[in-house]
Amino acid sequence: MKYITLSNGVKMPMLGYGVYQVTKDECERCVLDALNIGYRLIDTAQSYFNEEEVGNAIVKSGIPRDEFFLTSKVWIDHYGYEECKKSVEISMQKLKTDYIDLMLLHQPFGDYYGAWRALEELYESGKLRAIGISNFYPDRMVDIASFSRICPMVNQIEIHPHLQQIEAKKWNEKYKLQLEAWAPFGEGRGGIFELPELKKIAEKHNRTTAQIILRWHLQRGIVVIPKSTHAERMKENFDVFDFELTKEEMSTIALLDKDESAFFSHYDPKIAEWFVSMIAERRKQQDCTKEKKNW
Numbered sequence: 001m002k003y004i005t006l007s008n009g010v011k012m013p014m015l016g017y018g019v020y021q022v023t024k025d026e027c028e029r030c031v032l033d034a035l036n037i038g039y040r041l042i043d044t045a046q047s048y049f050n051e052e053e054v055g056n057a058i059v060k061s062g063i064p065r066d067e068f069f070l071t072s073k074v075w076i077d078h079y080g081y082e083e084c085k086k087s088v089e090i091s092m093q094k095l096k097t098d099y100i101d102l103m104l105l106h107q108p109f110g111d112y113y114g115a116w117r118a119l120e121e122l123y124e125s126g127k128l129r130a131i132g133i134s135n136f137y138p139d140r141m142v143d144i145a146s147f148s149r150i151c152p153m154v155n156q157i158e159i160h161p162h163l164q165q166i167e168a169k170k171w172n173e174k175y176k177l178q179l180e181a182w183a184p185f186g187e188g189r190g191g192i193f194e195l196p197e198l199k200k201i202a203e204k205h206n207r208t209t210a211q212i213i214l215r216w217h218l219q220r221g222i223v224v225i226p227k228s229t230h231a232e233r234m235k236e237n238f239d240v241f242d243f244e245l246t247k248e249e250m251s252t253i254a255l256l257d258k259d260e261s262a263f264f265s266h267y268d269p270k271i272a273e274w275f276v277s278m279i280a281e282r283r284k285q286q287d288c289t290k291e292k293k294n295w
C-alpha cells in the first residue's frame with residue numbers, strides 16, 4: 001500500500017474501499033472481504049446508513065484499530081455547530097470507535113460553517129485525526145479554506161477519466177488539500193470500462209481497464225476509493241501497485257476528459273433545491289416514525 005501525508009502530518013492510504021450503495025444486508029460481508037484482501041481505508045458516510053455495519057466488520061476482523069483509516073461524512077441534515085457535534089458522536093458509536101481518522105462535510109449546502117467549527121473542535125480534542133470537505137468546488141473550497149481557523153486537509157470530489165478536474169486540482173494543490181476521487185470509475189457510466197483507448201493500454205500491461213483507471217488516478221497523486229460488492233473485483237482493484245503507466249499513456253488518458261459530471265453539477269441551483277427537498281423528505285419520514293412510536 002502507498003500512503004500520502006496530509007497537510008497535518010497524518011498518513012492516509014492512497015487506495016481504499018467505498019461503501020456507498022452497499023446495502024445494510026451486504027455491508028458487513030463486503031467490508032470483511034475488503035479487509036481480508038488488504039484494504040485498510042474504509043469510506044462511509046452518515047447518509048449511506050451503513051456506518052453500523054462497517055463498525056461490526058471492523059470489530060469482527062480483529063485487526064487492531066490503529067491499522068485502519070476510517071472516513072465518514074456529516075450529512076447536511078446535521079449541519080450547524082450543535083447538530084454536527086452530536087452527529088459525529090453518533091457516528092463514532094455506530095463505527096464502534098472512539099476516534100475517526102477523517103471526517104468530511106459531505107456537501108457545500110446549509111450551515112456548513114457551523115458544522116466546520118464543530119469539526120475543528122473535535123479535531124483539536126483528538127477525536128478526529130483529520131478533517132475535510134466533499135463536493136466543494138473551487139469557489140466553495142477557497143471560501144472555507146480562507147475563512148476558517150483550520151484549513152481542510154482533504155477534498156473528496158467526483159473524478160474519473162471523463163471529469164479530470166484539472167482546474168480543481170490546481171486550486172486544491174494551492175491550498176494544500178489532498179484530492180480524493182469519488183466514483184473513480186464514474187460508476188461505469190459513459191461506457192468507461194469499454195473505452196478503446198483504455199482497453200489498448202490495458203492489453204499492453206496485461207491488466208483490466210479498471211486497473212488502468214485506478215493507476216492513472218494514483219499517478220496523478222489522487223486517493224481512490226472504488227466500490228464493488230464482488231470480492232474478485234475488490235482484489236482486481238487492489239492490485240495496482242506493481243506496474244506503471246508511461247508518460248504517453250498518461251497523456252492519452254488526459255485526452256479522454258470531457259470536463260463533464262457523470263451525475264450532476266453542484267453549481268446547478270436545481271441540484272441545491274434537490275438537496276433541500278431531500279432533507280424535508282427525511283424529516284417528514286422521521287416525524288412519521290416518531291408518531292407511529294407514540295401510538
Ligand SMILES: NC(=O)c1ccc[n+]([C@@H]2O[C@H](COP(=O)([O-])OP(=O)(O)OC[C@H]3O[C@@H](n4cnc5c(N)ncnc54)[C@H](OP(=O)(O)O)[C@@H]3O)[C@@H](O)[C@H]2O)c1
Nearest residue numbers: 018019020043134182183184185186187210226227228229
Ligand atoms: N462524497 C460523495 O459525495 C460521494 C459520492 C459518491 C461516492 N462516494 C464514495 O466513493 C466510492 C466510490 O464511488 P461509487 O461507488 O459511486 O462508484 P465507482 O467506484 O466509480 O464505481 C462503482 C461501480 O463500478 C463497478 N465496479 C467496481 N470495480 C469494478 C471492476 N474492477 N470492473 C468492473 N466494474 C467494477 C461496481 O460494480 P459491483 O459493485 O457490482 O462490482 C459499481 O457498479 C463510494 O462507494 C463512496 O464511498 C462519495
